[in-house]
Structures are given as structure tokens and as C-alpha cells.
Amino acid sequence: MSQATPEPLNIGLFGGGTVGGGVYEICEESNKDFLAGIGADVKISKICVRDTSKARDFSIGAHTTVVSDYKAILEDDSINCVVELMGGVTNAKDVVFEAIKRGKHVVTANKALLAQYLPEIQELLKQHPEVHFAYEAAVCGGIPIINVLQNDFFGDKISKICGIMNGTTNFMLSKMESEGADYDDVLKEAQALGYAEADPTADVEGLDVQAKIALLAKLAFGATVPVDTVPCQGISQLSSADFEFARMMRSTIKLLGTAMLNADGSKLSVFVSPVVVPLTSPIAGARGAGNIVVVNSRNVDTTSYSGPGAGRFPTANSVVSDIVRIARGMATPPFPYDKDWTFETDFTGEFYTRITCKDALGIIKRVGELAEENGVSIHAILQNPIEDRDNVDFVVTTEPCRLSQVESFCSSIAKERWAKNKPLCMSLL
Amino acid sequence: MSQATPEPLNIGLFGGGTVGGGVYEICEESNKDFLAGIGADVKISKICVRDTSKARDFSIGAHTTVVSDYKAILEDDSINCVVELMGGVTNAKDVVFEAIKRGKHVVTANKALLAQYLPEIQELLKQHPEVHFAYEAAVCGGIPIINVLQNDFFGDKISKICGIMNGTTNFMLSKMESEGADYDDVLKEAQALGYAEADPTADVEGLDVQAKIALLAKLAFGATVPVDTVPCQGISQLSSADFEFARMMRSTIKLLGTAMLNADGSKLSVFVSPVVVPLTSPIAGARGAGNIVVVNSRNVDTTSYSGPGAGRFPTANSVVSDIVRIARGMATPPFPYDKDWTFETDFTGEFYTRITCKDALGIIKRVGELAEENGVSIHAILQNPIEDRDNVDFVVTTEPCRLSQVESFCSSIAKERWAKNKPLCMSLL
Known part of the structure; x- marks a missing residue:
């Protein structure tokens, strides 16, 4: 009978920023002894960063070498696991693809890379069945929605998955709801607080959610969604008047990613848009920068999963969960199943x-x-x-x-x- | 490098009632082809019931034999997995313990058995490392809280876990909240609707939650909680006046199971009691028979998980998830870690x-x-x-x-x- 076989992991970490620092701290400091105790033999031996001389906001142990050349990790045969937290698509793609080709396990938080190159990644993984590939942190940072979709709906049939997957816009919409503020004002406030970028397009126009809902649609329906074709409406058209009308409807407004079957289950609709949500829905209860995902399915009816969608330690925690599952020999196949779908934008x-x-x-x-x-x-x-x-x-x-x-x-x-x-x-x- | 090795499962199912029927329907009918497609080779070849002549509310295929003698399953060497859905403790213990001793995997939904015999079960599993043991359905039926606690907090440190874990009492409390009804009236209504038993003690006095929070404390803190010592206060003392006062506090009242560390993290408090919950908490949003579990932890802060806590298909779905994970060679160690705790009842x-x-x-x-x-x-x-x-x-x-x-x-x-x-x-x- 089969038993999980632990595999000591010698990790090369790409990215020494917010999340990378969090992962290093958890694995090498706060939970080092605990991980060893549960049989997860994990060591981060190299960190690849753009500028090795830059001061970091976490302390790096003597056993870890800081490098700037990708090859120092990719060509090091003693490294059997790459953790990619660089962000961006171009360089991250080179790193992840090369790591897989060299038989190294990959943990990534890169939703954009996944959404854009899903078929290529799946193909590459088929050629390298020895490689574990994990990406819990790619969608809704601290919420273990990837694990849940990979493991808890085998006997079920999901009809709809939707949720709040962007903390910046949810912060803004919550402000508009609670303070009656207008869009331009809350955007300025979100930018002042560091929640929103100087160029907020990716957040406020829903592009960030577009990549995330495409990934969740893959897990929930087996669908390979061409991300660029996902209809995407952001929140920049919303006004304080909309929140007044929503209140009259005992509702509020949330930016949701949605993937759902049509009535006879033959077609799949995937879209990003603001949605009028009744206050009795758990989705309305997710305020501030919080995220929530709601799954509707034949057997379980409705389950929901809420928590922080971003931040150093919530996201790092999801990365570490992936690392530990691989180290303990308990990694899950990354994409539970594949199915060809006809997409219906006119839902x-x-x-x-x-x-x-x-x-x-x-x-x-x-x-x-x-x-x-x-x-x-x-x-x-x-x-x-x-x-x-x-x-x-x-x-x-x-x-x-x-x-x-x-x-x-x-x-x-x-x-x-x-x-x-x-x-x-x-x-x- | 390690890869999961699938293991065809020939299952002996104990219990042909509500949940057992749901499991049979999913595995042998609704999702049979899907499961085969994802490499889960699962067959239920025997069902053990008290009365083989009793009509069932699900149709049983010709390849499945209905038996009434435990030995017909336990002594059948071709059966490598026992699914225990009989309920009760005495007979279920005999079945589960004997199955483990014979090297058969075990999937159970039996919270009472687990809570009462946890140390013995752990000891037995140590002697039989080849046996997978899974119990997702034992706590909060349709919510995958066991999987989440087993897999997503390795890098974290949980400080508190609490939630609504009993649908009957939550149905009653929701009625008291929304209708201003008194305890005796909602109990009668819950009994008439089949939510509450003729003898409602286990539900309304919190004994059902007592077993569940003990199990969650095991997963979250590694604690072996002597169930009988968990302080337990039910809802029978609550009156409509309490809901009026709660409303003045912009709150409601929920029956919660709680396991939490004290301020310096040195002691663990586990208890069951009605709690005054602010309406802004996701716990207040779980109405009707719904369940919700909230986890507070160092890295992720707060995540919550909500869904149906009982019912044929939600519970059966969790059982099937366990079965499939074992069949695909991806079972998780049932108890992530053990730790001795000093318990503090005077929190x-x-x-x-x-x-x-x-x-x-x-x-x-x-x-x-x-x-x-x-x-x-x-x-x-x-x-x-x-x-x-x-x-x-x-x-x-x-x-x-x-x-x-x-x-x-x-x-x-x-x-x-x-x-x-x-x-x-x-x-x-």
C-alpha cells in the first residue's frame, strides 16, 4: 500500500521582496523547528535577487547565498525546488519553465504567468511527471482556495464559483459603501495608503481578477480559459449614487470574478464585473481589503472561504503550505482535470x-x-x-x-x- | 523523486442510511465516470446494514453485496478500505479498530468515536503505518475544515479556532433572533421539522459541539483534549430577552465551540457556550442550519470557512473526498502533530x-x-x-x-x- 515518501527540499528562492522575505522568515526562523518536527526537511540555500547589495527587511542566514544570476540556482543540481516570487511574466516564465525542464519542483505565486501560459505549463508538466507544481498563493493570498478546489469536490459538480479576489478594489468599494464617498476620492485615499498603485488600472479595471477567475475556472470546471477573452468591467464607472440605490435594495456593490454554468450545464460563462450583492450574502460581509470565494455545487450547495487576499505573511503562508506538502511527499496534482468548454459571454x-x-x-x-x-x-x-x-x-x-x-x-x-x-x-x- | 501512487480501492461500507446512501450514489452513479477519469479506481463491493431486507432509498448495483455480518467485510481480504457510517460508538469502535488491525484504510464520519478514542486510534495507526485514516465528514459535514487544518497552517501558528458546528441549534437561535421567539417554541418547531431529535439534549446542551471542538483542537493545536472535561453550556437557558439585549449591542447569540490560547500562548482553553457575536462578524452571518469555522493565526490573521454542517450529500461529499484522496495516493497524515498542553478552564x-x-x-x-x-x-x-x-x-x-x-x-x-x-x-x- 502506498505511503507518502518525504523528500528533503533544497530550495532556490527567486525574489527577496515582501512575500519572499516572509517565506524565508517562516521556513528559516519562526517555524523552522516545527517544520523539522513534522518531517518537512526544508532548506533555502540560495536567494536570487536583482541587486545583491540592497538591504533586505529580513535577516538571511549564513547557509543561504544571495545571488543575482538565475543560473546560479537553475544550474545547481543540488537545488531540487524553485520558489518563484519575482512576479512579472517574462523572466518568471524563463525561470519556471527551465526549472521544470531540469526536474526541479516549482512553487509560484504568479497568477499572471499561470493564466497566460497554462496550456504550455500543463504540457511541460506532462513531460516531467517527476515535478511537483504548486501555486496556492496565486489566488486570494491567505485563503486556501486552491487546495480546496484541488481536493474537496471530486464527488461533486460545481455550478458556479465567484468572489471578491482583489483587496484594493474591495477596500475602495467598502469605503464608498460606508462613507458615501465618490470613486475619485476613495481612489486617492487608497493610493495615499499604499493600497492602490499610481497606475491603478490592473486593479480598478478588473485585470487582476481576470487572471484569478481564469485559474479558478480551471480548477472548478477543468476549463482552459483564454484570459484575454474574459469580459472585464471594472469599478471606475461606479458613483456614490449606485451605493444609494444598492442600499434601497438592501444590497451593496462588489467587484466579482465569476465562472458559472448556464442552466443546462452545457456552457461556461467567465467574467469580471461589479455586482449588486444582497447584504444577507456572505460576500457583502467581506469588507476592507478582505477576499471571499463562494462555491455553489450539486452536493454541498454553498460553501464560502474568506480571509486576507494579500499581504506578506498571509501570502507567504500559502507558499509555505505548498513547500511543506511537497517536502512531505503529499503534493496534489496541480490541475485536477481538463475539459473542453463552449464559452458563453452572453449569459x-x-x-x-x-x-x-x-x-x-x-x-x-x-x-x-x-x-x-x-x-x-x-x-x-x-x-x-x-x-x-x-x-x-x-x-x-x-x-x-x-x-x-x-x-x-x-x-x-x-x-x-x-x-x-x-x-x-x-x-x- | 516521490510521486503519488494510486491504489485501487475495494470498499466495504458500514451503514446504508442517509450518508451511506449518498456516498454510494456519488461513487457508483453520479460521479463514477468522473472518478475513473481522474484515476480514482473506487468500487463499493459490500454494504453492511443491520437489516438486509429493509428497503433503501438508493439503488444498489449488482456488483455490491448487502450483508449484515461485520465479518463479511472485515475478514474479506479483497476489501482494502472500510467506510464507517454507522454512527454510535460501541460497534463502530469494533469495526474501525479491527479494520486498522487488518491493514485496511478507514474513512469515518464518526466524531463521537474519534473524540472518545483518539489516543487509542493514534496508537493503533502508529502500529499500522500502511493504513490511511480520514475523517473529513466528522466535523461540519460539508465544510472541508479538516483538510484545511491538516494542510494549510504548517508555516503558521493558530491562536484561536471557533465556530458554529451544530446546525440544529443554529436553526433555533436564528429563529429566536429573527422572530423574537422563545426557546420552547423554536425547539418544538425544530422537532416538528425534523431538525431536532425527540430528546434534543445532545444538540441543545452542546454535547455534539463538545466532540467536534475537541477534534478541531487536536488539528489546530496538537492537543489531545479529554472530551468529558470540556466545559459545556447549552442554549436552553436563553430567552427572547437575551436576543433583545444582543440587538441593543448590535450583536446576536450563537452557540460556539472555541479552542484558544491564553495571552502568552502557554495554556489552551477549550469550551462550548453561547456567545454574544457582533453582527459584523462572519459568524453572525451564518443563519439557519449553516455552520462556520473561524481560524485566527499569526500569519494569516483571520480566515473563515462556511457551509452546510449536515445533510446527505454535503456529508457524503466529504466522505468521498477522503476516499478519492486515498485512492489517488494523496492521503494526508490524519493528525498533523501532537503537543502536550496545560488546559485552562478559567479563561x-x-x-x-x-x-x-x-x-x-x-x-x-x-x-x-x-x-x-x-x-x-x-x-x-x-x-x-x-x-x-x-x-x-x-x-x-x-x-x-x-x-x-x-x-x-x-x-x-x-x-x-x-x-x-x-x-x-x-x-x-
Whole structure:
């Protein structure tokens, strides 16, 4: 009968930054004795950084050599595991691919690399079955969602996975919800606090989530999702008015990555967009920089997993979990299964549309006509008392319809002389 | 380098009831092809039930024999895995122990067996290192909390684990919260709906949670907790008034199992009790029969895991995950580590005490005196307008103090002539 065979790991670590320092501290200091005690023989013998002379915010033991040449790790046959925490795609790809080719195990936190080169990585791993490949830290830093999807749904059938996978935007949306603040102000605050980059595009336009939901769709559905094709709507169009309307609906607004089957289970929709979420949903409860993933499945119905999505030690902890599983001989196959899917971008759902107009006679009647023309059935119309007749917001929510129908409805409205712009459209959870 | 070696499993299933039927359906019908596709060669060749002539609510394939004699499975050398879903302790112990002795893998959902015989099971497994032992379904049915604790905190240090681990009582408490109903009424409703047993003691007095938190304490802290010594307070003392006071505190009341370190990390407290939980906590969001577990740790801070705690397919799904991991050669050591702990029942916390009295002059002054005498610092006093002078409820919340201090405070109050009974005492989360 089979038993796990531990394998001492001699690690070459790429990246001596925030997460790399955290991994080094855990493995070589805070939990060194504990790891040895549970049979995880782990040593980080080399760290590769861009500038070896730069001061680090963690102390490096005498048994660890700091190098700047990739080859010093990749060509060192005594190193049997590469931990890639450099970020970026180009150099990380060279390092990870070469490590696999040389039969070294790989642990990475690089969602962009994974999302962009998934088929190539899978192919390479097939040629090197002796290599363990792990990436718990790539999605939702401190939440063990990769382990859970790799190990706990074999007997189940997932119908939907969605969640908050970006802490920066969730911090911003939480501020907009709790303080009634507007987008531009919370962005400035997030930048001042270091949550958001000077160029916040990757976060606020949802590109970060795009890569993450593509990875989760791989795990949940076996789907190889071409990342660039994932429809992606960010949060920069949201205003404080949207949070007021959401409150009227006993809801809030969250930026979600979603992968879900259509009604008959034949097609898969993967998209990133702000979503109106009822306050009773656990997703609404994830405030600040927190992340949460919710899985709907045939057997278990709904489970959810929440925690920090980023940060030195939460992310480092996930990296260390991967390292230890490999060292103890208990690594999981990285991608549980593969399945070809037809992707459906024109998914069915209920929608929220916020219409901004100059007040005039007959607007509601005209909105009703345009809805009917586009096959959209109106569920509710929400409006606050009018304060500025030149700038009136109201919201139309729909019965279930296709995304293309509600988008066509919004385009029709944009052509009306009273419309100030194209209505903002979001899904309802 | 080590690779997982799959091992075809020929399973003998003990128990053809709710969960057993679910496991059979998943393995032999709904996911049979999928499991074969991912390399999990799983066959259930025998089911042992008390009455072989009884009609079952699942259809049994021709390749499966229904037996009533334990030996038909235990003495069958072709069976290499026993799945124990009989429940109870006496017979289940015989089956599980004999299976291990005969070198068969064991999957069980039996929390009571595990909690009661943990040291013996560990000892037996040491003598049979070839045996895999898995029990994901034993705690919080559909939530993969066992896998997470076995695999995702190697580099971390858990300081507290707590949660809602009993669906019956959470259903009742949610009703009391949302409908202002009283305990006796919601118990009757839970019994009528089949959520609660005719004798509800194990649920409402917290005994079910006692076994579960003992198991989680083993995983989180390495502690072998003598289950019978875990202080256990149920929900039968709670009244609608408590939910009114909780609402004044922007909180609700949940029955929690808790295992936590004291401030300097030297002692472990394990207990079951109703707890006043702020509405902002994810624990407050788990309504109805849902379960949730929250883990606090040094690296990751807070993660939480929620989902159904019981039910045929959620529980069966966890059993199947265990089976598949063994079949794919990826089983995890069942108990990550062992550590001797000093247990501290007299833990420090903030407390809620509800005092019921006949209205009289000077009660608040006397309460203040008794608090001071017992070393209890009062945080707040909550009272609704008095309606019935013979039956007045008010609440005293405390600053951090030891449990023994607040209990002594409550005992002192009980001796006052105006006190109607000993005050109810709960922790604040």
C-alpha cells in the first residue's frame, strides 16, 4: 500500500521582496523547528535577487547565498525546488519553465504567468511527471482556495464559483459603501495608503481578477480559459449614487470574478464585473481589503472561504503550505482535470441599470417601450426625490434576460435626447 | 523523486442510511465516470446494514453485496478500505479498530468515536503505518475544515479556532433572533421539522459541539483534549430577552465551540457556550442550519470557512473526498502533530450577564458592589423600560476578567433577595 515518501527540499528562492522575505522568515526562523518536527526537511540555500547589495527587511542566514544570476540556482543540481516570487511574466516564465525542464519542483505565486501560459505549463508538466507544481498563493493570498478546489469536490459538480479576489478594489468599494464617498476620492485615499498603485488600472479595471477567475475556472470546471477573452468591467464607472440605490435594495456593490454554468450545464460563462450583492450574502460581509470565494455545487450547495487576499505573511503562508506538502511527499496534482468548454459571454441574469438623464415628460414610458423592444422585462424602478432636474439618476432592475438584451436596452437609451450618457449596467447576485 | 501512487480501492461500507446512501450514489452513479477519469479506481463491493431486507432509498448495483455480518467485510481480504457510517460508538469502535488491525484504510464520519478514542486510534495507526485514516465528514459535514487544518497552517501558528458546528441549534437561535421567539417554541418547531431529535439534549446542551471542538483542537493545536472535561453550556437557558439585549449591542447569540490560547500562548482553553457575536462578524452571518469555522493565526490573521454542517450529500461529499484522496495516493497524515498542553478552564474574556430580579431600590448600587468584590469591572449596563416590576431583566457586560470571577459575581447576585435566579452568563466574541 502506498505511503507518502518525504523528500528533503533544497530550495532556490527567486525574489527577496515582501512575500519572499516572509517565506524565508517562516521556513528559516519562526517555524523552522516545527517544520523539522513534522518531517518537512526544508532548506533555502540560495536567494536570487536583482541587486545583491540592497538591504533586505529580513535577516538571511549564513547557509543561504544571495545571488543575482538565475543560473546560479537553475544550474545547481543540488537545488531540487524553485520558489518563484519575482512576479512579472517574462523572466518568471524563463525561470519556471527551465526549472521544470531540469526536474526541479516549482512553487509560484504568479497568477499572471499561470493564466497566460497554462496550456504550455500543463504540457511541460506532462513531460516531467517527476515535478511537483504548486501555486496556492496565486489566488486570494491567505485563503486556501486552491487546495480546496484541488481536493474537496471530486464527488461533486460545481455550478458556479465567484468572489471578491482583489483587496484594493474591495477596500475602495467598502469605503464608498460606508462613507458615501465618490470613486475619485476613495481612489486617492487608497493610493495615499499604499493600497492602490499610481497606475491603478490592473486593479480598478478588473485585470487582476481576470487572471484569478481564469485559474479558478480551471480548477472548478477543468476549463482552459483564454484570459484575454474574459469580459472585464471594472469599478471606475461606479458613483456614490449606485451605493444609494444598492442600499434601497438592501444590497451593496462588489467587484466579482465569476465562472458559472448556464442552466443546462452545457456552457461556461467567465467574467469580471461589479455586482449588486444582497447584504444577507456572505460576500457583502467581506469588507476592507478582505477576499471571499463562494462555491455553489450539486452536493454541498454553498460553501464560502474568506480571509486576507494579500499581504506578506498571509501570502507567504500559502507558499509555505505548498513547500511543506511537497517536502512531505503529499503534493496534489496541480490541475485536477481538463475539459473542453463552449464559452458563453452572453449569459442570462438579472441586471441593474442606472440611467442618468435630464428630467422630461414621458421618460418612464419611453424606458418601458425600449425595454420591451429589447426583450427586457422590468422588475423594479428605483428613484430618489429629484433635486437637480438636469441631472436625475434612476435605476431599472430587470427580470432574468440575456446580457446582450440589457446591453442593447442601454444602448437604445443612450440615443434618447434626455439621456446624459450610456446607462451603467451590472449583474444582480 | 516521490510521486503519488494510486491504489485501487475495494470498499466495504458500514451503514446504508442517509450518508451511506449518498456516498454510494456519488461513487457508483453520479460521479463514477468522473472518478475513473481522474484515476480514482473506487468500487463499493459490500454494504453492511443491520437489516438486509429493509428497503433503501438508493439503488444498489449488482456488483455490491448487502450483508449484515461485520465479518463479511472485515475478514474479506479483497476489501482494502472500510467506510464507517454507522454512527454510535460501541460497534463502530469494533469495526474501525479491527479494520486498522487488518491493514485496511478507514474513512469515518464518526466524531463521537474519534473524540472518545483518539489516543487509542493514534496508537493503533502508529502500529499500522500502511493504513490511511480520514475523517473529513466528522466535523461540519460539508465544510472541508479538516483538510484545511491538516494542510494549510504548517508555516503558521493558530491562536484561536471557533465556530458554529451544530446546525440544529443554529436553526433555533436564528429563529429566536429573527422572530423574537422563545426557546420552547423554536425547539418544538425544530422537532416538528425534523431538525431536532425527540430528546434534543445532545444538540441543545452542546454535547455534539463538545466532540467536534475537541477534534478541531487536536488539528489546530496538537492537543489531545479529554472530551468529558470540556466545559459545556447549552442554549436552553436563553430567552427572547437575551436576543433583545444582543440587538441593543448590535450583536446576536450563537452557540460556539472555541479552542484558544491564553495571552502568552502557554495554556489552551477549550469550551462550548453561547456567545454574544457582533453582527459584523462572519459568524453572525451564518443563519439557519449553516455552520462556520473561524481560524485566527499569526500569519494569516483571520480566515473563515462556511457551509452546510449536515445533510446527505454535503456529508457524503466529504466522505468521498477522503476516499478519492486515498485512492489517488494523496492521503494526508490524519493528525498533523501532537503537543502536550496545560488546559485552562478559567479563561479570560469579556462577559454578558443577564440578571432577572424584582425591582427594588438600590439594585444597581448593589450590583456595582458585588462586581467590585469579585474583581469584575463593569463595561456597560443595559436595561429596557420596566413593564413588570416583579420580573425585570437587565444586562451587565464586563471588561476583560476571568471566567471564575464573573461566575462568582453571578453566584453572589443569586444570593440577593431581589434576584429571581442565578444570572445567565455568556462570553462576548
